[in-house]
Amino acid sequence: MADNNVSDHSVVQIKDDDKDDVIAEDRNGVELIVSSIRGKLHQNPPSTARSCIFGIPNVLHRHNEKAFVPNLVSIGPFQHGKKNLKVMQEIKLWYLHCLLDRKPTSETSLEYLVEAIKGMEQDCRDCYGEKIHMSSEKFVEMMVVDGCFIVELFRKYAKEVPRNEDDPVFYTAWMKLALTKDLFLLENQLPWKVVDCLFHHTMEKDEPESNALLLLALKFFxxxxxxxxxxxxxxxKHLLDGIRSSLLASYPSQDTQRYWEPIPSVTELLQAGVKFERRSNTWDNMLDITFENGVMEIPPISIEENAESLFRNLIAYEQCDPSIKSCNIASYAVILDNLINTSKDADFLIQKEIIVTKLSKEDIACLFNRLYSDTIVGYFCYVELTKNVNEYYQDRWHRWQTILSRDYFSNPWSIFSLAAALLILGFTFLQTLYALLTYY
Incomplete structure (x- = not known):
């Protein structure tokens, strides 16, 4: 009996020891996980307040992936090293050779340019919304090669420097169009300070200095x-920001609000008597849409094949950059989306030469109907305009006026018919009145 008690006590002791081992193992596992997490924690935020170049969020990317991806050339780190873009790397290096070989100034040496960009490396890294996992040497090399390519491209396009007869960029029909599209992509940007620095260090003596680079860039686009x-x-901040700023430069400031109401389509507004006019001599102010006394004036806009890509990248930039408060381009897309519901609406604006395009009316309607999906127009720029348009549309008198004008005053015969009907009605009334008076 005593032996059994000893045996039972030993079993209990063994079980307690196993339990302690399990607890110790659990603690060790927890400590390993905690250590792993602590090693991955960041003391600093992933991006800084100076960030201005961003990767496209998946929620926007999924609507049209091709609108955000370069087809020919990579600029900056996001698309660097892609296999389908390596052919253009040779042309970039050739452009750098052309620039250095021309040697416009005493400071135009590869050593001097690398040293200048090396001094601003951290500032350049801070411009990207994601951490760039590249060595210092690789990063600076990329900045110099890509930046010099852009500078030389703009100068060649403006014919400020000679073009080589074998240059495929200018003597191959499709390359200029492809380059234009690639260079305004949000993920394909260099900090402006890099391009500007390289431009000034390679500037010809007689080259104008004030805004010269930006004017060359805008001329290219x-x-x-x-x-x-x-x-x-x-x-x-970069080329895409330069394009956006140029579109806003002559746009008068507007009151912005988070709340806004959609407006009816072109067809519905026409039925309510709204007139649409193309604003003349305003090819520099497409955003300045006005509505007054039943007349909506819209500046002309040219829609090319790459218009959707430019719109989407501008809207994505407004969505990603926290320093941008007023969503001007997204607000413009909202107005055009409201106005264009069907191809009939698009065709009307094309006929009025408000939209100038070689695309079909179906393509134009499709473009604006899905342009700003999954975006948040935080500060809408056409609050007063939409308010005035809706008030005018909801006034029934304007609709009655339109019906009268369309159905009874659209041509002389309608007017004569209406006048004759009124005369007959008047004579009938007088005859009835005379008969009643005679009877009594």
Whole structure:
């Protein structure tokens, strides 16, 4: 009996020891997990207040992936090293050779340019909304090669420097269009300070200095940027920001609000008597849409094949950059989306030469109907306009006026018919009145 008690006590002791081992193992596992998490924690935020170049969020990327991805050239770290873009790397290096070989100034040496960009490396890294996992040497090399390519490209396009007869960029029909589209992509940007620094260190003696680089850039994008005349902003953050700033340069400031109401389509507004007019001599102010006394004036806009890509990248930029408060481009997309519900609406604006395009009316309607999906227009810029349009549309008198004008005053025969009907009605009334008076 005593032996059994000893045996039972030993079993209990063994079980307690196993339990302690399990607890110790659990603690060790917890400590390993905690250590792993602590090693991954960041003391600093992933991006800084100076960030201005961002990767496209998946929620926007999924609507049209091709609108955000370069087809020919990579600029900056986000698309760097992609296999389908490596052919253009040779042309970039050749452009750098052309620039250095021309040697416009005493400071135009590869050593001097690398040293200049090396001194601003951290500032350049801070411009990207994601951490760039590249060595210092690789990062600076990329900045110098890509930046010099852009500078040389703009100068060649403006014919400020000679073009080589074998240059495929200018003597291959499709490359200029492809480059234009690639260079305004949000993920394909360099900090402006890099391009500006390289431009000034390689500037010819007789080359104008004030806003010269930005004017060259806007001239390069002029046809593709909705056909608008360039309006330079002296301090852009990158090329896409320069395009956006030029579109806003002559746009008068408007009251902005978070709450806004949609407006009816072109067809519905026409039925309510609204007139649409193309504003003349305003190819530099496409955003300045006005509504007064039943007349909506809309500046002309040129819609090319790459218009959707430019719109989407501008809207994505407004969505990603916290320093941008007024969503001007997204607000404009909202107005055009409201006005254009069907191809009939698009065709009317094309006929009025408000939209200038070689695309079909179906393509135009499709473009604006899905342009700002999954975006938040935080501060809407056409609050007063939408309010006035809706008030006018909801006034029944304007609709009655339109019906009278369309059905009874649209041509002389309708007017004569209405006048004759009124005369007959008047004579019938007088005859009835005379008969009643005679009877009594």
């Amino acid at each position: 002029e046809v593709s940027a909705f056909g608008q005349d360039p309006q330079p902003d002296p301090e852009p």
